[in-house]
Amino acid sequence: MRSDPKDYELVAPGSLQAAVGLLARSPGEWLPIAGGTDVMVQYAAGKLPSRKLVSIWNLAELRSIEVLANEIRLGAGCTYTNIREHGVIGREFPMLSSAARWTGGIANQNRGTLGGNIVNASPAADSLPALLAYDAELILISVRGERRLPYAGFHAGYKKTKLAPDELIRAVCLPRRFSGYVCHARKVGSRNAQAISKVCMAALGRVAGQTVEDVHIAVGSVAPVPLRLSETELMLRGKVINESLVSAAKKMAVAEIRPIDDIRSTAKYRAAVTGNLVAEFLNLLSADGKA
Amino acid sequence: MSSSGEDRSKSEISFTVNGEQKTVLAFPMERLLDVLRLQLGLTGAKEGCGEGECGSCSLLMDGTLVNSCLVPALQAQGASIVTIEGLDASAGSQRLQEAFLECGGAQCGICTPGMILAASHLLNKNPRPTLEEIKEGLSGNLCRCTGYLQIFEAIATAAGRETAASS
Numbered sequence: 248m249r250s251d252p253k254d255y256e257l258v259a260p261g262s263l264q265a266a267v268g269l270l271a272r273s274p275g276e277w278l279p280i281a282g283g284t285d286v287m288v289q290y291a292a293g294k295l296p297s298r299k300l301v302s303i304w305n306l307a308e309l310r311s312i313e314v315l316a317n318e319i320r321l322g323a324g325c326t327y328t329n330i331r332e333h334g335v336i337g338r339e340f341p342m343l344s345s346a347a348r349w350t351g352g353i354a355n356q357n358r359g360t361l362g363g364n365i366v367n368a369s370p371a372a373d374s375l376p377a378l379l380a381y382d383a384e385l386i387l388i389s390v391r392g393e394r395r396l397p398y399a400g401f402h403a404g405y406k407k408t409k410l411a412p413d414e415l416i417r418a419v420c421l422p423r424r425f426s427g428y429v430c431h432a433r434k435v436g437s438r439n440a441q442a443i444s445k446v447c448m449a450a451l452g453r454v455a456g457q458t459v460e461d462v463h464i465a466v467g468s469v470a471p472v473p474l475r476l477s478e479t480e481l482m483l484r485g486k487v488i489n490e491s492l493v494s495a496a497k498k499m500a501v502a503e504i505r506p507i508d509d510i511r512s513t514a515k516y517r518a519a520v521t522g523n524l525v526a527e528f529l530n531l532l533s534a535d536g537k538a
Numbered sequence: 539m540s541s542s543g544e545d546r547s548k549s550e551i552s553f554t555v556n557g558e559q560k561t562v563l564a565f566p567m568e569r570l571l572d573v574l575r576l577q578l579g580l581t582g583a584k585e586g587c588g589e590g591e592c593g594s595c596s597l598l599m600d601g602t603l604v605n606s607c608l609v610p611a612l613q614a615q616g617a618s619i620v621t622i623e624g625l626d627a628s629a630g631s632q633r634l635q636e637a638f639l640e641c642g643g644a645q646c647g648i649c650t651p652g653m654i655l656a657a658s659h660l661l662n663k664n665p666r667p668t669l670e671e672i673k674e675g676l677s678g679n680l681c682r683c684t685g686y687l688q689i690f691e692a693i694a695t696a697a698g699r700e701t702a703a704s705s
């Protein structure tokens with residue numbers, strides 16, 4: 248049933264400092280709302296756990312994109328449109344740009360934020376495999392100060408994160424060391440806009456001739472949290488790409504994931520698609536080595 | 539109808555709508571869609587799904603397309619809002635509306651205000667879109683009547699005339 252607005256409080260403190268100050272006064276009581284594209288859907292369904300909301304939409308401190316020598320610091324309040332329109336992100340982190348392009352329609356991209364996608368923590372979220380593949384780090388902020396941690400491991404379990412109740416994500420840091428890599432991102436779903444992925448993958452790698460020097464493969468919608476296929480990666484490093492390696496990688500990838508049957512797809516289909524996407528990526532990598 | 543007790547938890551929220559400064563008294567979590575329709579009588583934005591999927595509640599907020607069913611009223615504080623009612627007069631919008639009529643881009647009309655706003659947002663950013671770009675620009679706007687082809691054609695037609703008119 249729809250929620251009644253008179254039962255809810257919403258405040259807009261207007262600055263990052265004031266917002267974390269409010270969170271600190273009674274940790275866990277206030278729910279941040281950025282673009283609202285997840286929160287307002289829960290609200291519409293009468294399923295919003297919190298009655299007190301604090302708006303962090305459009306806070307300037309969360310909306311900057313800093314291009315530093317060794318990394319890009321992307322404010323957590325940047326929208327998908329901000330990401331799509333940024334030249335350096337498009338050139339050096341194309342899989343994040345593609346994910347932004349696949350996230351709902353244009354209106355959703357104008358409001359939905361990267362920070363919201365991370366904290367909403369859907370296993371099917373489209374930008375999260377790209378963040379994993381690019382070795383992103385997060386800067387979290389509270390009145391206690393800032394802390395920086397790798398994004399890998401941020402999701403402690405289904406819809407659980409390492410964010411403390413008084414913290415916000417301030418920025419997402421992307422290391423600028425993947426420009427020479429082959430990248431391959433795919434969203435497999437009924438359609439790109441307005442359809443949740445059945446499987447999404449972001450993979451990058453580098454070969455010398457046919458030998459795999461480095462490889463990162465991340466997949467979404469195949470486990471309670473977005474996953475890096477670390478065992479498959481480990482097995483691939485230093486090996487020569489050939490048919491038997493590709494089929495061993497497919498098998499290993501399928502063994503690493505824990506897909507389920509749900510309204511969108513089946514575990515069997517997801518496993519088959521994951522294997523095929525890994526193979527597709529390795530074939531691209533191999534073609535790059537021959538070019 | 540609201541009691542004075544309720545009024546106390548309402549906030550004054552100010553924004554411009556179609557160029558006019560407005561101040562409303564609303565619950566901060568009221569949907570912008572409801573404030574526009576029920577308080578300001580701007581019924582061009584429609585409610586289809588109420589959950590961000592259909593685009594019939596589209597409007598422009600600070601120049602960008604948003605679904606007003608997902609915008610809490612307080613987040614519109616200080617914003618500049620354009621609804622279909624305000625888009626009406628511009629030359630570009632006239633061309634779009636004429637093209638929708640000619641190409642059969644509107645049938646029942648529920649999706650049409652959102653379609654025109656999404657199209658106008660697209661043409662502002664990209665005056666000469668390809669068919670793929672038109673499809674992408676409108677991918678968040680659903681239509682149960684036309685089958686979309688007429689809508690895509692209308693936008694391509696309007697874009698052609700736009701370019702002709704400005705060159």
Ligand SMILES: Cc1cc2nc3c(=O)[nH]c(=O)nc-3n(C[C@H](O)[C@H](O)[C@H](O)COP(=O)(O)OP(=O)(O)OC[C@H]3O[C@@H](n4cnc5c(N)ncnc54)[C@H](O)[C@@H]3O)c2cc1C
Nearest residue numbers: 281282283284285286351359360362363364372373416590
């Ligand atoms: C029609 C539609 C289509 C969609 N399609 C897709 C899709 O294709 N792929 C996809 O991945 N998602 C999709 N989504 C989901 C949604 O748009 C994204 O998850 C989006 O990134 C959420 O961002 P937001 O700013 O709107 O989050 P909000 O709804 O404002 O917040 C979501 C959660 O994040 C928390 N939060 C937000 N920002 C911060 C921060 N800086 N620090 C700490 N906590 C924070 C909030 O407290 C809340 O718990 C879709 C949603 C809709 C309505």
Ligand code: FES
Nearest residue numbers: 586587588593607
């Ligand atoms: S009513 Fe807002 S998107 Fe459908």
Ligand code: FES
Nearest residue numbers: 645649681682683
């Ligand atoms: S004309 Fe009826 S929904 Fe589009």
